[in-house]
Amino acid sequence: MKATHIAIAALSVFIIASFFLIPKGQPAQKKAVLSDFDARILSSGRLNQSLLKAQHIHADFAVFANGKQVDFNKSAYYGKSAFLHMEPDDDGSTGKKLHMHSTNVPLWVFFESIGMEFGRQCLVAETKDCGNVMLFVNGTQNNGYGDYVFGNGDRILITANPKDIDGEKAIVTSYSEKQ
Ligand SMILES: [Zn+2]
Numbered sequence: 001m002k003a004t005h006i007a008i009a010a011l012s013v014f015i016i017a018s019f020f021l022i023p024k025g026q027p028a029q030k031k032a033v034l035s036d037f038d039a040r041i042l043s044s045g046r047l048n049q050s051l052l053k054a055q056h057i058h059a060d061f062a063v064f065a066n067g068k069q070v071d072f073n074k075s076a077y078y079g080k081s082a083f084l085h086m087e088p089d090d091d092g093s094t095g096k097k098l099h100m101h102s103t104n105v106p107l108w109v110f111f112e113s114i115g116m117e118f119g120r121q122c123l124v125a126e127t128k129d130c131g132n133v134m135l136f137v138n139g140t141q142n143n144g145y146g147d148y149v150f151g152n153g154d155r156i157l158i159t160a161n162p163k164d165i166d167g168e169k170a171i172v173t174s175y176s177e178k179q
Pocket residue numbers: 056057058099100
């Protein structure tokens with residue numbers, strides 16, 4: 001009987017001690033939740049997951065079609081890809097600033113995540129405009145189009161059939177470089 005009591009006492013001590021001694025595990029890492037769109041482009045191999053690494057950078061961004069600026073300040077456009085997206089910003093930059101929450105994410109990811117397309121021939125945004133489609137990065141024309149991967153603080157202008165390129169360049173904001 002005594003041995004049983006000792007065993008029960010020992011077991012009790014062990015259980016109580018375990019409660020304090022066994023590590024409870026690391027707090028869950030805050031991970032970006034992939035959207036259905038993200039899952040599709042990863043599984044199709046269009047975006048190479050092995051090239052993605054965590055970082056968080058921004059670029060200012062404006063898109064024009066036939067001289068009219070595309071309005072991205074719409075909640076339907078927010079956060080459609082965890083990798084590259086617009087989101088509501090409290091500094092007034094909503095709809096004018098792209099957030100890249102990873103490395104090596106090309107511009108097409110943003111466009112396609114919201115049902116648009118940015119190609120060499122055509123820009124499909126609120127309208128489909130083909131012909132003279134151009135990308136400017138920090139004022140300089142760039143041939144990357146949808147494959148362009150921006151750097152932190154880039155000022156990006158995408159324009160189709162522009163009426164006034166210099167005027168459009170001047171409208172691109174510079175929120176990102178202030179961060
Ligand atoms: Zn951000």
